[in-house]
Amino acid sequence: AQKVTQAQTEISVVEKEDVTLDCVYETRDTTYYLFWYKQPPSGELVFLIRRNSFDEQNEISGRYSWNFQKSTSSFNFTITASQVVDSAVYFCALSEGMDSNYQLIWGAGTKLIIKP
Amino acid sequence: ETGVTQTPRHLVMGMTNKKSLKCEQHLGHNAMYWYKQSAKKPLELMFVYSLEERVENNSVPSRFSPECPNSSHLFLHLHTLQPEDSALYLCASSRYHTGAYEQYFGPGTRLTVT
Numbered sequence: 646a647q648k649v650t651q652a653q654t655e656i657s658v659v660e661k662e663d664v665t666l667d668c669v670y671e672t673r674d675t676t677y678y679l680f681w682y683k684q685p686p687s688g689e690l691v692f693l694i695r696r697n698s699f700d701e702q703n704e705i706s707g708r709y710s711w712n713f714q715k716s717t718s719s720f721n722f723t724i725t726a727s728q729v730v731d732s733a734v735y736f737c738a739l740s741e742g743m744d745s746n747y748q749l750i751w752g753a754g755t756k757l758i759i760k761p
Numbered sequence: 762e763t764g765v766t767q768t769p770r771h772l773v774m775g776m777t778n779k780k781s782l783k784c785e786q787h788l789g790h791n792a793m794y795w796y797k798q799s800a801k802k803p804l805e806l807m808f809v810y811s812l813e814e815r816v817e818n819n820s821v822p823s824r825f826s827p828e829c830p831n832s833s834h835l836f837l838h839l840h841t842l843q844p845e846d847s848a849l850y851l852c853a854s855s856r857y858h859t860g861a862y863e864q865y866f867g868p869g870t871r872l873t874v875t
Contacts (some may be wrong), residue, residue, distance in 0.1 A: 689868040749806070753803055
């Protein structure tokens with residue numbers, strides 16, 4: 646069965662520290678997609694990244710980086726030099742292939758608190 | 762306007778009221794979604810529309826009734842709700858309804874049922 650686990654319920658760090666949010670997934674499909682979303686206190690879910698199962702290259706976007714490792718079924722997200730504006734709930738999600746009946750499987754989210 | 766908009770942003774309704782939530786996407790997408798987000802619970806998919814046809818209805822009670830008159834607009838009609846229906850209702854859209862495309866979300870409607 647599909648499953649996404651974000652074991653860290655809440656993380657609190659001081660501004661400028663680096664922080665990694667963990668995401669572990671389960672799927673039997675060989676074609677799948679992984680996503681990260683950010684939900685700030687305003688409530689809107691903001692898309693951050695999509696990664697397909699055939700592309701294991703790590704991705705860097707400014708202070709954000711993602712480490713996709715199929716061997717450990719993980720898709721971790723690192724924020725370098727964290728800022729107060731990074732405070733939000735972060736969700737990892739999984740979808741399988743092109744099935745017309747697919748659903749995004751969401752993790753429970755990790756609440757990230759960046760203290761000034 | 763750009764992206765996905767939702768109105769109203771906040772709604773308080775009694776259990777006997779009838780109200781509607783509105784969602785509009787300005788992204789030219791073909792699929793739209795309603796989600797429910799309750800405290801301490803994972804995001805719950807409620808309904809999916811693809812090219813204005815409902816393709817998913819995740820055992821949602823009939824007191825929630827969706828409507829998709831065109832690919833840019835999505836409504837959620839509410840009637841005789843229960844207090845446990847209080848939640849953040851999020852609308853999203855994606856280019857197509859397949860696993861390959863990311864979803865873009867609106868700001869949500871915070872619903873309180875009294």
